[in-house]
Amino acid sequence: MSLDKIIVTITSILGIGFTYWFFLVKKEKIVEAAGEVDIIVEGGYSPEVISMPKGKTTKLNFIRRDPSSCLEEVVLGDFKIRKHLPLNQKTTIELTPEASGEFKYTCGMNMYHGKIIVR
């Protein structure tokens, strides 16, 4: 095999490995929501993983800064909430989780994901 082909092979293997590591091996940073938490919507959700207590009302303030139509809605399927997020405005969603567990929230097209951990 010629040198260029060896380089392409190694680069591609490294590229695949890097893609896997970069996108799929992420360490979750859990943010405790003390009654209220601001979630910045820009290329995803920041913070992405939110922990909240069971039975208490927690306010999730979504602030959408990303004009991408992908992020114009947030869906909290387990809580039956689909909400439009006006650009550069704070949209508050109040949750009073009745059960503990992990609940995903996503954008309207299910491309961006976040997680709510109820303890």
Next chain:
Amino acid sequence: MSQNKKTFSIKGMHCASCVMILEESLKKVDGVSQATVNLATEKATVTYDPSKVTDEKLSSAVSNVGYQALITEEMRTENDEQKEKQRELRDLRRKVSVSLVFGGLILWGGFPGLMKTAPMFLQNFWVQLILATPVQFWAGFGFYRATISALKHRTANMDTLVAIGTTVAYAYSVVVTLLPWLAEKIGIEPMPYFDTAAIIIGLILLGRYFEAKAKAGTSEAIKKLIGLQAKTARVLRDGKEVDIQISEVIIGDIIRVRPGEKISVDGIIVDGESSIDESMITGESIPVDKARGDVVVGATMNKTGTFTFKAAKVGTDTMLAQIIKLVQEAQGSKAPIQRLADLVSSYFVPAVIMLAFLTFAVWYIFGPPPALLFALLNTVAVLIIACPCAMGLATPTAIMVGTGKGAEQGILIKDAESLETAHKINTIIFDKTGTLTKGQPEVTDITSFGSTDKDELLKLAASIEKGSEHSLAEAIVKAAEAKQIFLSKVEKFRAIPGHGVEGIIDGKRIIFGNKRLMDKEGVDIGLAVNKIGEMESGGKTVMMIAIRQTEGESFKLAGLIAVADIIKESARQGLVALQKLGIEVVMITGDNQRTASAIGHSLGITRVLAEVLPDQKEAEVRKIQAEGKVVAMVGDGINDAPALAAADVGIAMGSGTDVAIEAADITLINKDLRTVAAAIVLSKKTMRTIRLNLFWAFGYNVVLIPVAMGALYPFFGLLLNPILASIAMATSSISVVSNSLLLKRKKIV
């Protein structure tokens, strides 16, 4: 910093000092720069920074000082959303036009078959570079912006794929244009692919434009429901009629409605009568006649008469507000069928990027010359063809259209899961009273067996039943009222659930109820057996009255009172529609076997569960489920909540009350039994749409990604041009959304 201005009504203001207090409180909210309150109009106008101030903050600033802010967030959000959508569409239109015109010109000047017809300047690579650059970085700016912010979160989406794919094509073309000798050195003809990058961007933006337009149609039902709301109400205040905003109506207000006007809120008619079109809420097309004491629903239309009504429910408590809330919740919920798509979508984009690396390597190493070019073009095709959006849109768009269509027909579906389960139903249990029948029984026969005459029997029965809440009691009391019988005073009244009632009238102990009650008290009914049998075979419910003259004596049967409930006109058609769907119909009732069988027979129902006490209904539902059936229970949602909850799908019929909506998976606002079949047909059609969408979305990616990788090349020499890949990708999302929108046109009744 952008500043927004909002005006909203304030309730509870009565003097000039209120103005000061409110203004101060509103100004204290962080982000509010100006606040003015007008006592005459009872309105506040606030200028604020939208990133800091929410409606909740304004509302609590008002409530903290003892007033109430009426901020109609729903309307605001709708308007904001619409404006934003229009802005987005305008922007997309501009970008699509520029990209496709510039891309078209580049294609004309660069495509082998076409270039001979093109003017010379278009064939110049530098001109192509100048045309392609604004498309790449202005029209395609959104792709880059989304990619960069997504990468910051270590996530990727469709924009990432488009950005990488077009950048590869564009960068290669720039290198070939700037350094043609480099391409020649590695044996490649220096031909740029600016057309590919520009047209891909144009077509994907075009797809997004149509998708955005189509997606707006999926949430139309909510907008329509919000639009049903009346804007003003004509309220009688201090003896005068004044038109006020609907948000200012309070409970107890007397509201006048004239012919052709919309009813503003829910209430009870206090004077006058009219015919009211309730089709917008119930889906029933025939107007309903209403008079004093009848309930009217906000957003329905008064036809001919004039009447006044007392507001009973306002704001978020009205039936329309509840319907909107329910539909919104259903549209936000997730269907179990979506799980696979959810799982796939979490890994999809990274998987496609990995496949793109693989494609490049395989083509570069094993591909025919010019290998680099093949490797590049096929990699771009793989990145561009992948369409995760179609998978993400497949289920929710259909659920949104399905639940919205249901709401238009008076079918309120609690969540996507209920809608999904409903298509599997193979057995439906109907609670008889109030569901199959009108729930307004009438006294048909009175038979006396002793010295007590018929009117006296009716008097005793009506007196004792006056305190009962049973549906049959009302019939007996009404019959007595019709005969102008004066009722007696009852002592020690007691209702015995599932049996009847007892009490003492004029020192005599009376029991009134069914055979079970007579058996329990040891009453001999031998005399009446034939008569009872005869009446029960006619579908009548027979109740027996027995009297004990003095303590220590035994009860003696005094007479029988037969009551019959009228079967709804829509019952037969409704049940036939269900049977046509292959669904077994079961009737459940507290009536005795003979009466129940007679009613069941007249309706063509073969499986009748009779003599079931109210608290046994749930167990009966579970018994049928144990047979392996998927069971729906249809009831009024108030008395049979446990049975509705136990069923796979609980259907509450003819009621829009909180209790019913809470207990049921599906609430049918109208009383037409054909709606039950309609709800199931809606579920079946929605599920068919979802399956087709998922099949298309998955099939599309599963089939076309390998084609883009070049899977067909070894056999047929076929490769996928990246431009064709972008056409396929742009149409895939639109086709899924359009297929969901087709649900709107499907007939369910």
